[in-house]
Amino acid sequence: MGNVVLYYCRVVLAVIVLLVSALYGTIASIVCTIIGKQHLSQYTTARFYYNAMKYIMGIDVKVIGEEKLENKPFIAVSNHQSTLDILMLGRMFPPGCTVTAKTSLKYIPFLGWFMALSGTYFLNRSNRQQSVDTLNDGLRTIKEKKRALWIFPEGTRSYSTDLKILPFKKGAFHLAQQGKIPIVPVVVSNTSTLMNSKYHVFNRGVITVKVMDPISTEDLQKEDIGKFSEDLRDKMFEELKEIGYSKAINETSVPPESVLYTKQKDIERLSSRGEDSAVSSATNLLSQAD
Template sequence: MGSNIVYYLRSTLGIFVLIICAIYGVIASIVCTLIGKQHLAQYLTARCYSNAMKYIMNIDVKVIDEENLKNLPFIVVSNHQSMLDILMLGKLFPPGCTITAKKSLKYVPFLGWFMALSGTLFLDRSNRTKSVTTLHNGLTKIRNNKRAIWIFPEGTRSHTTDLEMLPFKKGAFHLAQQGKLPIVPVVVANTSTIKSSKWKVYNTGCMVVKVLKPLSTEGLQKDDIPAFSEKVRDLMDKELKELGYCPANNITNLPPNVLEAQKKNL
């Protein structure tokens, strides 16, 4: 009962932090657009959210091999587990980077307004042609301006308590091949030790993220995409299993299978 109360209290506080940062993001987006720097709005807001979560929610982010994000332009692919992924973005987002998101998020108060004003690439899952056009327009911008697109190839949050990922959609890989841009895989250790809505877990702790080396798409043909995407997924899956679970400050309040796995490692 006590852990449920903590979960709901921290969830409420977390939502409050997100709303405040989204409002900041709306203001930052407007100001950045007015001075011709719209591409910096997501970077500034992501940093704001990361710092707020660190000092208010006591959730930090540890990044391994961050230097692999230095050589723009590129396309980042990352596993997607929960809303905590926004925190990870705040720590890693290069200036000028943008994300893709489902179109429905555009209409979420504050968060959606910020995303729309800051240049997020909204994808309409019911209209593949429109989504492809949106991605191609984004590709042209990042290639010409040496920026980046951050894509979650699983397509949705997995909410998993296991060391696994959902199957990858291939849009990011087609985009990289067409633009001759490298793919930079980013792997986040399982975060269910810190937050799990199913098991009412919301602990303090540290997200662990590893940036893998860029993978070239030079010479890659359209027919090579399925095998290439599986290669990337296999690399990320292996790394996820090596990273394991994010360290949490409360190791008694964990999903059952995670608690069992933690006991085996003691």
């Protein structure tokens, strides 16, 4: 009962932080637009939100390979899990980067206003041609002004407690192929150890993010996009299995899948050291957990 109450208290606090950040973003977007710096609106708001969540909610983001986001233009693609993806973006967003979002978000007070004012590309899922036109406009801006676009190719949040990446939609890859823009894969550790409604988890902790090497699309042909996206998803999934779950400070309240993963990794680590007795003990514990 105590964990459930704490969970909902932290959810309310996180929503307040998000709304305050959206209000800040609305004001910042107006100011940035007036002074001709609209492309910095999302960057400044992202950093505001990240720092607020870090110091108020106790959730930090550790980035591996961040220097690979320095050379624009590029299209970043990352796995999509929960609302904590916004926090990841808050830490990762480089200046001059923007996102795509469904049109309905435009009408949410503060958050939608901020997104509209800061240059978000809104996609109408019921009107494909309108979405294509929006993305083509975005493509021109990205190339001409050396900007960046962040896309979640899964198309929806997985909310998975397992290590999982859903099948990719191909829009981001068609866009990259059409504009000959590099793709930067970004893999985010499973965040269900920090936030999960099924188990009423909302812990403090650290999200690990791995920026993989940029991939050129100069020679990518339209007919090869399907295989390209599938191969990339497979590579990102292998990376996800390596970085695993986000590190929770309160590990007594995490999904059981993450506990099993940790034990398996411990066995692999001990086995690589040749510690047979320790491996035997750990294996027994693992079988008991199952």
